[in-house]
Amino acid sequence: MNDNQATPGDDASRRPLGDLSGTAELKLRAGARPEELYEAAERLCREASDDGSAASAAAVRTIGRVADVLAETRSRDCARFAVDLVGRLLPTAPVGRREGDRLRRSVAAKLAKAQQLRDLAPLLEELPDDAEDPSADVRACLLGELALIGAGRGRPALDAYAERLQELGHPLAVLPRTRLDVEHRFTVRVRGLGSVKTPDQLRSRFPEISPTDGGAAAGHTAGQTPDGTRARAAAEPFTAGGWAREPEVRFFTLPRPLDPDDFNISFVKELPLDCMVGEGAHRGGAVACRTTPDDVLDTLFAAAYDGGVNGRPQGGAYARLYAWKSLYALLGLPADVPFPEAVGQALDHRWLRFMAFTDWFHHDTADEAFAVLDPTRTRVTVLAATDTDTDG
Known part of the structure; x- marks a missing residue:
């Protein structure tokens, strides 16, 4: 073959990134010559850093696509290039912090699923100096994603990096390095079990609790105890995930202990809740069913992990963090309570x-x-969220 003949993939490797319109072409380039794809993305990063226009924001989206493809292409070089793009080179000015966060979380999730652990470990050999450094954050996300799939613990480089993140106070460092039993449903999707939209669906999955006159009477006696900080923490999986409307979070106290049998829909209907006001377009009676902490925790995780109609999926590591922060807020627990103790306390609560x-x-x-x-039986928390934009 003479020097002028092209080998498979040569055309793709020489073309500018802007000319590669499809993921298939990017994958071809990543598999054949990842270093050339990285160099092209690096040039695009420099150009975007010098240009604060909408064009540079589009360039950043292209860089994100490149990093995602590299992360999904199994090789040590591809893993390193992907982390470097979103952790060190990605310009922040044109797109802001939110887009950078999204890209780092996306890349970390893909790395954990696609790459071999032996190729990820070298990425964590150099310890960070700043918890807010994007390079440290993408690696913290990677550790969090590995924890969710039960991998990474016991390797010196990974353990040392996790310890340094704790010393620096990185938010993800508070999470357990292993997946807890109560988290068993995280990222697991069962076919046919989507959103609950009808009373029959709700009753088919959870045991219904009958309404009582005592519940209605007790609901009249409930007094509100506002707590903005706690409410924001409880709502965070939905707000971070981009759900269409601000969730409603309210805290109530009762003058006397509530009979457990009266903790039902009759009680809820008498609380001063925005979510219970008016008659919607769909017909049906209000219903309440008993549930469990793992169901609630999984719902909180999924709200952030999948994202809402506004499209802000948070990745597994941060979705896990937001879910736990929300659960602690629902329970009224301080942040320093150990996770196993929080699980035990959650089991002592009643959940509807x-x-x-x-x-x-x-x-x-x-x-x-x-x-x-x-x-x-004297304190009640209510969290309601909807992903329907009434103005749409």
Whole structure:
């Protein structure tokens, strides 16, 4: 073959990134000559850093696609190039922090699924100096993704990096390095078990609790105890995930312990909740069913992991963090309570899923509503979220 003849992949490797319109072409380039793809993306990073226009924002999206493809192409070089692009080279000015966060979390998730652990370990040999460094954050996300698939613990480089993140106070460093039993449903999707949209679906999955006159009477006595910080933490899986509307989070106290049998839809309907006001377009009676902490935790995780209609999936590591922060807020626990103790306390609470046919809920995308009764039976937390934009 003479020097002028092309080998498979040569055309793709020489073309500018902007000319590669399809993922297949990027994959071809990543598999054949990843270093050339990286160099082209590196040049695009420099150009985007010098240009604050919409064109440079488009360039950043292209860089993100390149990093995703590299992360999914199994090789040590591809893994290193992907992390370097989103951790060190990605310009932040044109797209802002949110887009950079999304790209780092996406790349970390793909690395954990596609790459061999022996090729990921070298990425964590150099310890970070700053928890807010994007390079440290993408690696923290990688450790978090590995924890969710039960990998990475016991390797010196990974353990040392995790310890340094703890010393630096990185937010993900508070999470367990292994997946807890209560997290068994994270990332697991069962065919046919999508969003609950009808009372029959709710009753088929969870045991219904009958309404009582005592529940209605107790609901009238509930007093609100506002707590903005706690409410924001409880809502974070939905706000971070880009759900269409701000969730409703409210805290109530009761003058006397509530009979457990009266913790039902009659009680919820008498609380001063926005989500229970008005009559929605769909007909049906409100219903409440008993659920468990693992169901609630999984719902919180999925809200951030999948993202809402506004499309902000957070990746496994941060979705896990937001889910736990929300659960702690629902329980009213301080952040320093160990996770196993939090799980034990969650089991001592009573948990409801409820559904209503009001102006708040629409039953056409995703609606979630929970009520939590503490062990003293005098404190109740309600969290309701909908992914339907009423203005749309």
